[in-house]
Amino acid sequence: MSGDHSHNEGQVDCGSRINDSHKHKDKYKEHKHKKDKEREKSKHGNGDFSDKKHKDKMKHKDGSTDKHKEKRKEEKMKPLDGKVKKENGFASLPHVKSEPEDDAYHSPKNNKPLKRERDNDFDSDFKPKKIKTENDKKAKKRKQEEEDIKPQKTKSKKGEVADGKKKPKQEPEEKWKWWEEERYTDGVKWKFLEHKGPVFAPPYEPLPSKVKFYYDGKPMKLSPEAEEVATFFAKMLDHEYTTKDVFRKNFFKDWRKEMTSEEKSKITDLKKCDFTEMSEYFKAQSEARKAMTKEEKLKIKEENERILQQYGFCIMDNHKERIANFRIEPPGLFRGRGDHPKMGMLKRRIRPKDIIINCSKDSKYPEPPPGTKWKEIRHDNKVTWLVSWTENIQGSIKYIMLNPSSRIKGEKDWQKYETARQLKKCVDRIRAQYREDWKSKEMKIRQRAVALYFIDKLALRAGNEKEEGETADTVGCCSLRVEHIKLYPESEGQEFVVEFDFLGKDSIRYYNRVPVEKRVFKNLQLFMENKEPEDDLFDRLNTSILNKHLQELMDGLTAKVFRTYNASITLQQQLKEITNGEDNIPAKILSYNRANRAVAILCNHQRAPPKTFEKSMQNLQAKIDAKKEQLSETKRELKSAKADLKVRRDEKCKKLVEGKKKAVQRIEEQLMKLEVQATDREENKQIALGTSKLNYLDPRISVAWCKKWGVSIDKIYNKTQRDKFAWAIDMADEDYEF
């Protein structure tokens, strides 16, 4: 079947929009009908593709997928029923409700053996076996939690707190090395979880009456609800998108929903709305904020710190862990990335009754604000989130989860890199396989093989199908359309060149011209035969088919593993290749950044050139020129000092020469540093290094590199990054091989 966009539409999802009114639902239905029609149409368009029948033949070729599934399920279930409770004695933990209000956290006091076992025979080759079942021996080893990891506050009773004997609250207690402990292997994510719930957005503060909104030139007092939404628009007035039709249309429609009936009947044209006074007011406010005194700023900082201390941490399995996003997203106007059909829609304010709390049964539950209720409190230890709510733009669920430095995120991250290392071991086999599949009789298999080749060679994303009209039109590998590639049998002296030009995730453009193997080229020609530009290139393929196949090739293998693998292996290779032992530290760091950059380019991690780029570049160049001037000046001085020394061979002259020599050296070093900086910055203009550093590069490669070349780790990772990669920093030595 052809894969034009209609392909995507089956997914249109009425039911998921929990918060939508009935009216809405009806609308969605209509939409769906329309799409069905489109699909019908497209079927006729390209239904004549030769091996349609193969498709069915191929279904469940071997049934192994199902087997796998079942196995996993079985193993997941087992421990939950019996073991979990038994092992950690969690269910019998005492309740802590009686604790005084202001105590931040309460660990289970009686210290049931909650600590996950320290793995003595720890095997540095982490085995990412998600299906491994915890055996009894290991389970027994789980031992008691050390006192010192608990938050200090919890430990001290009121009296102690009062007499000030308590240690400072953020005392860097010995860092917990979770990576030296046994992992959960049964789908359980935690056994004890206690937290304070989310922090809600501050309530709306109505504008002072002197700040007026004008309609059709006349001042008009808005109801608080309508006024709030109006302020959202006013705050964005300087942005280009308030001029976009879609944005304005969506905004106006949602704004009208908040209006009283009088307002609604009066305000019928957005063009007649004048928000400038409101806009000015907010600008003034932000100026005022900037102009605040130190004391005022400090006060705000302290208040934020207080909130952080109160809400920013949770207790998970007896360890205090930092929460990533404990603040609920404030209401505002939705601005998607790229050409988003929903830009400008109102993002609703989230209330307690929208919130689902997830925590231990035996924890002290978070309190909803006075006079309110949570939507639900549940106790699901198979998930990692603490709080969730459904967002009203796409109807998707949002979560509050832990910081990347937490055990639960760290383990997963570590596992991700281990899976990528697994791929390293069998990537040759897999490559041989897909090359073989380029010749397959079955179209489906050929498409799968060519797509996989792209994912491997070009680090493309999998490319799920998307609902048309719900999001910006972006694609990944499996959802590429004919219009996104051009074939050149010959171009610029190269044979079989494919030109890619499409919008990927976040509507970032992917543009690349690559020579491919002849077979790939021929296959692409075949896939494109008799298709319209808007038809799917891989009409027999989707991410689910692809990933099922990958799963069969290697346990845990999915499309995104290739990105991780190729990114990490590229970094390692590049570092080996371009690091020069003779170089000084800044030059070595430049080499690192260049290796990092090679990865960022591979993964197409782009950024908008910083607004101040040109200027700051000029400044840097000026500095370099000044430094050069200084250098030649000092060199001249050295020369004359030397000349002096020849004439009058006294101590003073000798010292002067030495001094000047050192100065020259120092300045040369400074100059080099500046030049390196300039090169680095220039090369980095449109490339974002952060994303790959944070998500794709096995941190142990970087740690090993630092150790090998005597570069301090904080030259490569800032504080946050060091926290996130603490496991890697602790365990990798200079010989680490990805």
Next chain:
DNA sequence: GACACAACTTAGCAGGCCAATG
């Protein structure tokens, strides 16, 4: 297999903060 839904990772950007600089 299609779909709905859930959970979790990956992504770029804005704006605040803070250190370097004049």
Next chain:
DNA sequence: CATTGGCCTGCTAAGTTGTGTC
């Protein structure tokens, strides 16, 4: 001491993957 500029952090959108149901 004020200014500047670059880095960091927080934010939240936009992906991928997995699972359950029909």
